[in-house]
Amino acid sequence: MSGSISWKSVLRSGLPALVAAIVVVLGASSTAWAATGPGLRLVARRAPHDHGAVELVATLQMPASVAPSKPASLAGAEVSFSVHLSEFSGAPLLALGTATTNGAGVATLAYRPTWTGHQALVATAANAAGTPLASATASFAATDATHAFAGTVQAVRPDGVIGRWVAGVLLAIVAMLWVTLIAVLVRVNLGLGLVGKRTSIP
């Protein structure tokens, strides 16, 4: 388990300082904190009432020096949750969803992992104008996953279910069409010569 902070997005926002925390919970967890500035803490934990789901909890926090004077500023921020894909080069981000912070600065998203194993999560908080405020990353090891597709997909495709003889019959039909068409060509070309000769002699 590990946690880290995305400094770049915070610096781009022009905000002076950052406090970020990442707590990762699935069995064990770890937390990382920064010293100053608005920050985000991301926690992944088992959903209490939904087996197999993970609850992503992002908590927007202000530094101790400014928080008491601006308690309302924590509410209404939009937090976007993403996960890094491992199937593609560059580990692109797959958006999972968004949630809005409440008065305590907490935004929660239910996430149902679609593959097991290590998953790297990213949460980014933005204000109403879309300006990033802070971001955080977390990772966890998913032990339970639901298939990514909405429907039930059979792992075995038709040639396994129906049998290869169906493919054989279909291939035979295709071959028969080819043979028929080529036979027409041959027959016409040969036939024209034959019947042409026959009738051209008075």
Place this chain on the structure above:
Amino acid sequence: MSEPRGSAGAGQRPGIEPGVEGPPALDEVRAAAMRPVLETPRWWWPTVAVLGAVVVLGIVAWVVQVADGLGVAGYNNTAFWAVYEADLVAFIGVSYGGAVVSAILRITKATWRAPLTRIAEATALVTLPIGMLFIVPHLGSPWRVWELVWPPYWNLSSPILWDFFAVSTYLLATVVFFYLPLIPDAAIARGLLDPDRQDRRARACRRLYQTLGGRWTGSTPQRRLLHRSIGLVAIMIIPMAVSVHSVLSFAFASSSRAGYAETIFPVYFVVAALYTGVALVVLSLAACRRLYHLEAFIHPRHLVRLGFLLVAFGATYLYLTFTEYLIDGYSGTTDNAAWVRQVLIGRYWIPFWFYFVAAGVLPLVIMAVRRLRTGRGVVVASGLVVFAMWVKRLVIVIPPATEPVVRSPLAAGGGLAGIWGTYHFTWVPIAITVAATAAIPLALLILFRFVPILPIAEMEELAGLEVPAETPGAPAPRGNQGHGSAPLIGVSSFMTSASPPDTTGKEGAR
């Protein structure tokens, strides 16, 4: 073997202007059919140059895509299928109309078919390979295309492989269907070439005609053999066209993605293909009629009759669209309802309703209103159909591809993540699509530089003349004995039967 009749005489119909009154004469048919071969109009080279430049631009775009990846075409991990798949379906689809229209008219022995069949079959012949080529830009790694055809790599569970089998079989059938009626025409065309003309193209034409029609003498047994063969291929090509486009739909329908996994898709795709195919045949006929001065043979009433066919397919397609959306929307399943909503009133409403108006309603209105039901009206309707149906293919391909299917619900009920992917058009797919579009008229222009644009023998035969070859011992021509000025009664009976021909393009209104 004697040479077929060359110039069939310089006879003119006394007091009759071609295409204005009365049936066209035999020499007019031969002259008109060979005009694109024998003459080079002033517009020909500039048109070919412009179309060629557009095609080259498309090739450049494809090279850029190969170098930089599918990302330059607007593809991304949330829009994995987009314009190329729509192009593939649309271009292969339009090829069916020509062959099927020609096959149906041949099987039903419609006498008015004669001036249309060559152009219809040629349209099918050129559009099918162009459509097939879209698989190349659609694949991110075109150098792996050969794995599709190399048996050790065959994946018999993949609809793509069966697409390949179906389309390539249909291509062979289209080639045969184009070639067979060309045999007697090649024999006739060989005699129509000026023997003194020895430039490179004339020599190439002579060689081509000798190869294609060298054995044709026009005898009754030869005709019987040819007719039987054409009839067999015509019967084969209709179910093949139906099966090919339904198999093409399997690539969508056999997936597990909402909006693609539709059992109605095979029928839906076939009807769409016939709809756009007939529309493209109308456009090809109208363009050839205008450019090559075939007004005496391709009458506006031909176009209007095809317009009725257009209406039949258009109304059917509209109904199938309604059926698909009704069932998916009514079922209320989360993923199906989501894409239906996005298409009807969400982010894709503009292209969908554009299709609905341009290809769903307007062609029906044009054919329903007597004043609009003209050759020109049908051409306008066909243009709308071809473009709007391409847009409809985008509506079929892109919304389901961008629909999120990863379960990451905000709601405890287990809904989808709700974040839709986005496909952005870039210049690359636009250039490739426009290039493919330009390649169709370019290929037709080049094809008709070598091949008679009208089926001479068929037109003469339908006129009851049977005079394509001067074969010793061949049966004597019927009717007007095959002289140059013989009127093509069978061909023109359609044009002259009901009312005096109209050159204003308003015949359909009658």
